Amino acid sequence: MNKILLAGLVFTGLAVAGPAAAQQCGNDSSGFNSWVEDFKRAAPSNGVSASVVQRAFANVSYNRETIRADRGQRSFKLSFDEFLKKRGATTIIARGKKMKSANAALFDRLERRYGVPAGPIIAIWGMETGFGGFMGNQHTLSAVATLAYDCRRSAYFTEQLYAALQLVARGDLSTSARGAAHGEIGQTQFLPLNVIRYGADGDGDGHVDMVGSRADALASTANFLKGHGWSTGAGYQPGEPNFGAIQGWNAASVYQRAIAYMGAQIDGR
16 A cells, blocks of 8 residues: 655654665575574664564564565556455445444544545555454564565665564564555554654554554544645545555555545445
8 A cells, every 4th residue: 555665754753864764675585594693683773672673673574475466466567457356346346335323423534634535445445454353463563574585675675674663662563463455554554764753642552553443544544644635625536646655555546546446436436
């Protein structure tokens, strides 16, 4: 759900630079353990306490399921109609309408705060995890570390790894957490850096719990769209002002169109 960023950006007090940004990447598991040890030595100089690093990496291993998923995202090459069918659009729309009704007060509150109507938020929720029904079974820190080591997008996922460590440090990510194959977290599948940037405390408990709190996950999703330029009251179909915010969610055009289409059906537009 994220566009590629450059390593070396400064975010929330952590600057990914120097040795940590220049670890030797690899294309198989052979160099992973050495890379981890180098990363662990370099991380404290980039603002992460040694104790957090040791705790976070205690059970990290090279994740082959993550690599297989990263190399095999074929559904984004389907036609729009094929994609809707594969994703179960009819079911998502039907359930989405019920979710909108059952959580009307929450969605009204989110629209007042962020300007985003229920439809696209619910469409994202349904497509990403079946409304929280399946959030993934891969060890999150292993997935992110594997992709930080892997040469294909090492710089991008090095930033994600530092963000994940910050979430561990502040108590918003368990070191045993499991999620999607690329390290996405919670009911709407945020990568760690987006939890840092857009995570919202929707239930008022002082934490951002993307897994256990429906309100947090949906508020964060609305905040993400607002942060990507959502304009209150404007349309969100292709060619309309808010479609650009939807494009920020996922780089695949078929996915963007599916959010807009299902969102409109749920909103009754």
